[in-house]
Amino acid sequence: NAGVTQTPKFQVLKTGQSMTLQCAQDMNHEYMSWYRQDPGMGLRLIHYSVGAGITDQGEVPNGYNVSRSTTEDFPLRLLSAAPSQTSVYFCASSYSELDRGVSPLHFGNGTRLTVT
Amino acid sequence: GESVGLHLPTLSVQEGDNSIINCAYSNSASDYFIWYKQESGKGPQFIIDIRSNMDKRQGQRVTVLLNKTVKHLSLQIAATQPGDSAVYFCAENIRGGSNYKLTFGKGTLLTVNP
DSSP states (O other): OOOEEEEOSEEEEOTTOOEEEEEEESSOOSEEEEEEEETTTEEEEEEEEEETTEEEEOSSOTTEEEOOSSSSBOOEEESSOOGGGOEEEEEEEEOOHHHHOOOOOEEOOOEEEEEO | OOOEEOSOSEEEEETTSOEEEEEEEOOTTEEEEEEEEEOTTSOOEEEEEEETTOSEEEOSSEEEEEETTTTEEEEEESSOOGGGOEEEEEEEEETTSOGGGOEEOOOEEEEEEO
């Protein structure tokens, strides 16, 4: 049972480049989400999904796109990277609150992104 | 706005001592709280959770206390070990929302001295 797997672990981009951060979970969790973690800012929610085909914006969605074509995968796309997007990105998943009540999020080990 | 905060940004303890990490919350609608541990270079790891209908919950070497009167949450770690050194976050979920609206505190760095 791998849990939440994120790739790549590290990435350096130039301003304006695009890339996709991958996230996969093998726990059959309905809910998946993306957070960014910056010094002094804590974890901030970017986008989330309550199931395949459904996505919604979190606290800081600008500059990021997501899609959820399968239960297992929830990629995060940066269309035109900016230095302000330098951060550590975490994917997290859990069971749906509607099905099982509120449950804790399970996190991946993050992708460390630097935009120059 | 309402947010989760921490009383102490850093905490240094001796190995074997008990540690107490505090968290204040200001949203009276919060009904579910979680403590996470984050080691360097890793993602947050679930430690323990508690619902608002409880005052105390115990796990292995950890206890979470919830005081709804003063909106205060604490994590107690018994017999702290060097492996407990990490950043600890509390998170709250607002009643009527879902866990995809978890709000995280900024974290407390716990250092355990051998």
